[in-house]
Amino acid sequence: MLETLLKEKFGYSSFRQGQKEIIDSIIHRRHVFAVLPTGSGKSICYLLPGYVMEGLVIIVTPLLSLMEDQCEQLRAHGEKRVKALNSFLSYQEKDRILGQLRDLKYLFVSPEMLQNKKLLNQLAKIKLALFVVDEAHCISEWGHEFRTDYLKLANIRHTLGTAPCLALTATANDHVKRDIIKQLDMEECDQYIYPIDRKNISIAVKKCETINEKIEEAISIIKMVHLPGILYCGSRAWTEQLTSIIQVRTHYRVAYYHGGMTSEDRILIQRQFIDGELDLIVCTNAFGMGINKSNVRLVMHFHYPKHINAYVQEIGRAGRDGKQSLAVLLYCPIDDEIPKHLIDQSYPDDDVLARIFSRIKYENAKLHSDELLKIMQEEGASETAAHFLQYQLVQFPNMDLDMEKVHNKIKSTIHERKQHKWRELNEMKRWIETKRCRREAYLELYNEQVIEKREPCCDHCGLNWDIFRKGKRETRSLEKMDTWEERLQKLLNNHLKV
Amino acid sequence: MSYHVFVVLHLIKKFQGDRSIYGIYHLLHGKKSSQTIQDSLLFSAKAFFNSLENLSRENWNNLIRTCCSKHLLQEIKKDHVTLTNVGSDTYLMLSKSYTIPTGLELTAWIDIETRFWKKLKMIIQSLSHMIHHERYYYPVSRQDDIQQWTKNFYRHLEVNRYQLSNQLQKEIKTALSICSDLESGILVYQLSGFQVNGMTIEQLAKVTHLSLFETSFLFKSSLRKLLNQIAAKPDKYPILAKIADLDRPVSAVSLTQSARKTLNLINRGLTLDQIASLRHLTQNTIEDHVVEIAFQDPSFPIDSFIDEKSYQHIQQIIGSLTTKRLSVIKEACRQDISYFMIRLVLAKERV
Numbered sequence: 001m002l003e004t005l006l007k008e009k010f011g012y013s014s015f016r017q018g019q020k021e022i023i024d025s026i027i028h029r030r031h032v033f034a035v036l037p038t039g040s041g042k043s044i045c046y047l048l049p050g051y052v053m054e055g056l057v058i059i060v061t062p063l064l065s066l067m068e069d070q071c072e073q074l075r076a077h078g079e080k081r082v083k084a085l086n087s088f089l090s091y092q093e094k095d096r097i098l099g100q101l102r103d104l105k106y107l108f109v110s111p112e113m114l115q116n117k118k119l120l121n122q123l124a125k126i127k128l129a130l131f132v133v134d135e136a137h138c139i140s141e142w143g144h145e146f147r148t149d150y151l152k153l154a155n156i157r158h159t160l161g162t163a164p165c166l167a168l169t170a171t172a173n174d175h176v177k178r179d180i181i182k183q184l185d186m187e188e189c190d191q192y193i194y195p196i197d198r199k200n201i202s203i204a205v206k207k208c209e210t211i212n213e214k215i216e217e218a219i220s221i222i223k224m225v226h227l228p229g230i231l232y233c234g235s236r237a238w239t240e241q242l243t244s245i246i247q248v249r250t251h252y253r254v255a256y257y258h259g260g261m262t263s264e265d266r267i268l269i270q271r272q273f274i275d276g277e278l279d280l281i282v283c284t285n286a287f288g289m290g291i292n293k294s295n296v297r298l299v300m301h302f303h304y305p306k307h308i309n310a311y312v313q314e315i316g317r318a319g320r321d322g323k324q325s326l327a328v329l330l331y332c333p334i335d336d337e338i339p340k341h342l343i344d345q346s347y348p349d350d351d352v353l354a355r356i357f358s359r360i361k362y363e364n365a366k367l368h369s370d371e372l373l374k375i376m377q378e379e380g381a382s383e384t385a386a387h388f389l390q391y392q393l394v395q396f397p398n399m400d401l402d403m404e405k406v407h408n409k410i411k412s413t414i415h416e417r418k419q420h421k422w423r424e425l426n427e428m429k430r431w432i433e434t435k436r437c438r439r440e441a442y443l444e445l446y447n448e449q450v451i452e453k454r455e456p457c458c459d460h461c462g463l464n465w466d467i468f469r470k471g472k473r474e475t476r477s478l479e480k481m482d483t484w485e486e487r488l489q490k491l492l493n494n495h496l497k498v
Numbered sequence: 499m500s501y502h503v504f505v506v507l508h509l510i511k512k513f514q515g516d517r518s519i520y521g522i523y524h525l526l527h528g529k530k531s532s533q534t535i536q537d538s539l540l541f542s543a544k545a546f547f548n549s550l551e552n553l554s555r556e557n558w559n560n561l562i563r564t565c566c567s568k569h570l571l572q573e574i575k576k577d578h579v580t581l582t583n584v585g586s587d588t589y590l591m592l593s594k595s596y597t598i599p600t601g602l603e604l605t606a607w608i609d610i611e612t613r614f615w616k617k618l619k620m621i622i623q624s625l626s627h628m629i630h631h632e633r634y635y636y637p638v639s640r641q642d643d644i645q646q647w648t649k650n651f652y653r654h655l656e657v658n659r660y661q662l663s664n665q666l667q668k669e670i671k672t673a674l675s676i677c678s679d680l681e682s683g684i685l686v687y688q689l690s691g692f693q694v695n696g697m698t699i700e701q702l703a704k705v706t707h708l709s710l711f712e713t714s715f716l717f718k719s720s721l722r723k724l725l726n727q728i729a730a731k732p733d734k735y736p737i738l739a740k741i742a743d744l745d746r747p748v749s750a751v752s753l754t755q756s757a758r759k760t761l762n763l764i765n766r767g768l769t770l771d772q773i774a775s776l777r778h779l780t781q782n783t784i785e786d787h788v789v790e791i792a793f794q795d796p797s798f799p800i801d802s803f804i805d806e807k808s809y810q811h812i813q814q815i816i817g818s819l820t821t822k823r824l825s826v827i828k829e830a831c832r833q834d835i836s837y838f839m840i841r842l843v844l845a846k847e848r849v
């Protein structure tokens with residue numbers, strides 16, 4: 001019985017909402033598209049079938065850190081037959097893993113890695129139990145711009161046989177859902193879509209006039225409400241700057257986290273946060289996906305995300321334990337500059353595009369070469385824009401035949417993608433400006449309704465901040481530090497031994 | 499901030515505008531290229547190699563810009579700066595209160611220090627969990643080769659884990675006794691183990707009320723002292739010596755991996771052209787490798803790249819100039835002399 005297996009392998013005594021139904025479909029070899037809220041236990045939906053079905057479970061995962069986290073978590077449950085393959089491994093390491101495929105039960109891969117011929121050859125030789133795409137909204141969010149390998153997953157899935165496909169995400173509106181199903185070519189699938197509404201998260205937006213006012217607001221909220229908390233910012237520089245300000249102005253244990261840090265520092269900070277040694281983490285959107293911490297009480301946005309999907313994902317990291325938690329978005333008019341700039345930066349503008357095309361023509365640059373990237377950047381394209389353009393160009397291997405046509409084609413692709421990004425951004429902005437219940441307003445975008453309203457809902461329904469106010473005892477005093485000899489003893493003497 | 503300024507002025511003074519600020523950045527950041535490794539010797543700045551691993555290009559840039567706006571530095575050409583008079587005075591003043599930690603000068607093992615540190619962190623973390631009977635933990639390093647190495651380490655050991663952790667603790671305490679408490683603390687507090695999470699350098703800077711640069715330097719100072727102790731008396735530190743693995747030939751380690759590949763191909767008789775096309779690299783890159791090899795290995799023959807006459811010509815020019823700036827030397831040389839030739843001679847002469 002599945003329950004017995006769940007208990008034996010993972011130590012849980014019952015299934016959570018959705019898990020059993022999804023697993024059942026998969027075991028009956030049906031394709032499954034599932035939307036389950038963050039923290040609801042999506043991983044079990046592909047891990048458990050691994051113990052029932054014969055063959056390898058492949059999990060396509062967008063982020064390196066996420067992949068490694070999942071691997072370590074599985075190992076922590078005593079499962080050794082698990083590996084992560086990504087482009088950052090050295091040649092020898094990749095080779096070693098490829099040699100062991102037959103002995104593995106779970107393989108985490110990046111979509112880029114699935115382009116590797118050697119891997120595909122090896123995979124073709126072994127039996128596949130299940131093809132999983134975790135955080136499947138990335139297909140729609142990133143696949144069209146800079147990670148076009150996401151769009152090739154369906155093809156790869158087909159070449160690997162007929163194993164069922166499972167697409168998992170925490171947030172997908174209708175548009176994203178249709179895109180995922182289409183891109184994975186799984187029109188005939190069982191769909192499990194559970195309410196994304198998280199009743200225990202109260203939502204508020206605070207408007208400020210200036211950045212300074214916003215900083216003050218952030219600090220007073222941090223001082224007032226229950227922590228631990230996550231503070232999202234729009235740029236790396238802001239995470240660092242806010243961290244130092246908060247460190248000076250409060251006595252909370254604060255650290256920043258962003259993609260520019262070394263992997264080792266990121267691991268330390270993440271562990272400190274999970275183990276309760278930090279009260280607040282100030283981060284870019286690089287932090288959070290797959291992070292498993294149940295008692296986050298506050299998610300605050302210092303800058304608003306590019307679209308509402310990201311917003312819902314990010315606030316979903318609060319209150320996984322079901323206790324009342326708070327999501328606050330701080331807004332001031334100048335914030336609008338950041339996403340505008342980001343969208344513009346992601347694509348070459350018309351002039352730049354024209355200059356690049358004329359240089360490709362006269363210099364006969366190879367499409368795959370780094371040289372081409374350099375040319376693009378010399379002509380004023382940002383790094384992201386250059387990568388986007390290179391991906392687009394590679395779609396036309398014979399473009400020297402009709403350069404003009406390709407030029408126009410790409411121009412219109414850029415136009416479409418920009419329009420799309422603008423629509424999403426406007427949707428986000430409209431939500432910030434709304435006068436209605438905030439929960440109703442965002443759920444509507446997912447064709448969902450608020451069934452029973454629970455207090456405290458949102459700032460427009462009326463929010464009593466006292467609920468979140470922390471007691472006196474929660475203020476911390478500075479701890480004395482051990483000497484280095486004592487610290488070393490703590491590490492290398494068994495202090496549990498009597 | 500002032501310690502940062504002190505370090506910037508100290509370095510700029512050493513390089514006297516002969517290298518771009520990015521050249522200096524690569525040195526601090528520990529970029530393993532032939533150019534930085536040579537520069538570190540040419541300008542006797544080896545102590546600073548790899549000393550600020552976490553420094554971002556952007557922060558370095560900002561720092562230089564700040565110093566320029568305070569008129570401590572002046573730009574002599576794009577990305578090249580020298581000290582102004584105010585800068586020199588400020589430097590003299592700052593040197594009264596600040597110093598570069600002494601251990602930084604112990605550069606004999608800088609090629610392996612980063613790897614040693616990663617291995618040490620992994621051993622302590624795994625050992626700490628083992629003696630607490632906890633089998634699972636999140637490794638502090640996700641580098642597969644380091645994880646693999648850790649596994650092998652235990653496979654070849656005869657002592658049990660309790661003996662091992664006692665012995666290791668004793669060795670670290672003894673070896674660190676030549677460091678200041680501050681240095682030792684900065685090193686030890688970065689380590690993770692059972693129910694203990696290490697701190698980042700930046701967090702340590704906060705709690706010690708030191709600047710980020712000074713904290714990084716103090717860490718590298720203690721790490722280098724530690725390695726030097728191990729190298730001097732390996733018998734006294736058997737476990738640490740095993741982790742450090744100092745017996746491996748250094749010359750092989752100090753070539754970048756890519757240069758080593760090029761060397762193998764040269765030894766098999768391929769021309770630089772052939773190597774470039776075989777490896778899909780530019781001719782320039784391959785030439786970089788050759789310069790690096792010539793620099794690291796004095797016995798490497800270079801007569802197939804430069805004739806005797808040209809060599810002497812360049813040698814003379816270098817002797818007559820006071821600068822090591824390539825463009826100036828090139829200007830003074832015969833028309834047919836290439837940058838590559840000049841760099842080869844500089845490497846050979848180790849000027």
Ligand SMILES: Nc1ncnc2c1ncn2[C@@H]1O[C@H](COP(=O)(O)OP(=O)(O)O)[C@@H](O)[C@H]1O
Pocket residue numbers: 012013014015016019036037038039040041042043044290292
């Ligand atoms: N049936 C269950 N009973 C108890 N805990 C569960 C169950 N399923 C999952 N969990 C736990 O819930 C947490 C979140 O799971 P995870 O798969 O990471 O969530 P998601 O991917 O949906 O965000 C994990 O700690 C997991 O072990």
Ligand SMILES: [Mg+2]
Pocket residue numbers: 042043134290
């Ligand atoms: Mg998940």
Ligand SMILES: [Zn+2]
Pocket residue numbers: 436437438439440457458459460461
């Ligand atoms: Zn409401």
